Amino acid sequence: xxxxxxxxxxxxxxxxxxxxxxxMKLPNVSExxxxxxxxxxxxxxxSRTDINLILLDIIMPIMNGIEMLxxxxxDESLSNIPVIVLTTDExxxxxxxxxxxxxxxxxxxxxxxxxxxxxxxxxx
Numbered sequence: 654x655x656x657x658x659x660x661x662x663x664x665x666x667x668x669x670x671x672x673x674x675x676x677m678k679l680p681n682v683s684e685x686x687x688x689x690x691x692x693x694x695x696x697x698x699x700s701r702t703d704i705n706l707i708l709l710d711i712i713m714p715i716m717n718g719i720e721m722l723x724x725x726x727x728d729e730s731l732s733n734i735p736v737i738v739l740t741t742d743e744x745x746x747x748x749x750x751x752x753x754x755x756x757x758x759x760x761x762x763x764x765x766x767x768x769x770x771x772x773x774x775x776x777x
Contacts, residue, residue: 656683657705691721726753
């Protein structure tokens with residue numbers, strides 16, 4: 654079974670902890686890295702070449718999810734990493750997909766929803 658490492662980016666610490674506990678229950682997730690905004694997320698991506706998936710909140714301070722997504726998609730070393738965008742704002746969906754998001758999850762995040770979307774994207 655392929656083991657994956659996930660970067661979760663969300664400014665809400667409770668959401669991050671919830672995501673991490675959800676992800677760590679999945680048999681194929683070996684590690685979850687946490688970032689509290691897009692800037693932190695990019696720093697982690699630059700320092701680690703083994704990230705297989707990004708779960709990205711859209712509305713965050715410093716650098717939001719759309720800004721981070723645009724940078725990830727324009728960077729050759731990062732552009733192939735699947736990105737699932739998380740948000741409470743339905744109107745952000747098309748913008749996120751246009752900017753290169755692979756999928757979309759409305760908050761509150763449900764475990765089944767996350768595991769299905771990850772399985773589809775990573776082929777595990």
